Amino acid sequence: MRGLDISLYVVRRLAQAVPLIFVVILLNFFLIHAAPGDPIDFLVGSMDASPEYIEDLRREFGLDQPLGTQLWAYLTRMAHFDLGYSLRYRQSVLDLILSRMPATLLLMVTALVASSAVGILLGVIAAQRPYSATDQTSTFLALAGYSMPVFWLGQLVLIVFSLHLGWFPTQGMYSLRAPAEGWGRIVDVLHHLALPAFTYSLYHLALIFRLTRIKMQETLSLDFIVTARAKGASEGRVVYGHALRNAILPVVTVIGMNFGFMLAGSVLTETVFAWPGMGRLLYEAIQARDYPVLMGLFTVLSLMVIAANVVTDLIYAVIDPRVVYR
Template identity: 40%
Template sequence: MPSYASFLIRRLFQSFLIVVGIVIINFVVLNIPPGDMADVMAGTAGGGDPGYADALREEFGLDEPITVQFVNYMTSLLRLDLGYSFTRNMPVMQAIMDRLGATLLLMSTAILLAFVLGVLMGMIAGKNAGKPLDAVISVLALIGYATPLFWLGLLLILLFTINLGWLPSGGMKTIGMRGPWWQQWLDIGEHLILPAFTLAVFYLAIFARLMRSSVIEVAGQDFVRTARAKGMTEGRVYLRHVTANAMLPVLTMLGLQIGGMLGGSVVVETIFSWPGLGRMTYDAIFARDVNLLLGVLFMSSVCVVVTNLLVDLLYSWIDPRIGLNG
């Protein structure tokens, strides 16, 4: 227990340092380009008077030196105050919370689909290495890995919405939808199928390829041969000995891919008009809403770090020797 507690404390401290480093990098990078939101607001209002833009900068504290702005931002962040979004006309925290649920629903569905199917396909391919079934799964994984998200999303809309009329093409729910809660959730589920599958395909291919190679490697280990020599059936060998050990690299990759999936969700949410953080981030970039961008990046980095921390804990639970010494 003491070893596990020290492992958890060490990981929490590392996670804190990572989040602080990400916050600093985000602030510096977003404030390097010329221009600011005062220019955008003045242009949107049709104002060409430099005095109007200067007044806006003074109002939002943008006339202060960058070091003072950073200290003010970090002070507000310690109070969990992410600032005010001028494009949304509301606090940044409220704007994020309004969209966070939709993004978490999309990402959790996609990552669960990719992980379960990827592990299953990789397990089948690894167990049948060199056989036709292995070749079919490997080709499918290669196609999924090489297919661009935007092209796949548009192709699915063309097939399942325009040609077949089976699934909606965008949004999170039907406008004006009324009925019992279960009907509303079914409606959300129908809207979720295409974007979740589009986002999952690339990561499904990664997990399948990694699981296949891991199964092949673990299946040749001495402890697996010993289990077979003791008369254990092939199914029990793979279920009890091969699967758990082969999944360790896949779990590591799962944590690493969460950040990439956040980036992919921007494309998917834009294609399918999904009301999540990705679509809001896309709009905030062109509006130069730095406060909103910093808030989204901060919350995204926290989600990624927390996910990696949970994966580390799961990793150490599956194999304590690796986790506690890592």
């Protein structure tokens, strides 16, 4: 019966997402078209183009049509899962996004897993020793990490670890001289991944650490923890089997929210490290006023955030069986 309830809940959430996605598409369409700049100017560049050639370009991409006509054409294509054609890259927007998605997911999942695991572990350790040197040092470092802007931290680690020490490459996802496949390729990608993943994860690690520490301190002072210790349960079972399981739900909520924040924040990290993902594609599309790519990216990112929220809700059922879906 519980499996049926969860299935119905997922169907309802996905059904609720349909009007939300429609509103997102409308907002994206009008905001992007209201922004200053003309994609045709970018395509023409410094070339001395005739007015006839410019009009032909506008006609080719449908930019000569009224805004309402352009919106209807775009919604019609979206109904057939067609995100349009990129003005800059001259290829399908969907294919372009799918080609960049693996790089973003690799960076984001690595940073999310690392920040979540380390943040929870440090939060539990600090909560067991309140006001100790370990607790105060961890709190200070978390505050520092929480306060650093991503773009500034990225440039700082590039200067220190890439330019001065030479430990890591400065940009990109892989070296041109690296093997095309096999373990050599994997090691090369991981070598390039280290700095952007560290930069990407530090802010979220600090946030998860602080929340875990607070919730664990609250939970460890509750009566059922005192009872568990009085019954002779080991400290590890008390902390990780009882306290952490009860304190983890708000932390899971923040991790699910971090998924959306990481998607939005990928623009800065991927731009600093020239990481070939969706964030850098978004930056390039903004520069080029590539309307189809911008609207396609915003739509895909919105769908990914909604899916992450649904998955977060379902994880609650695994952690806490008392959660009921209606």
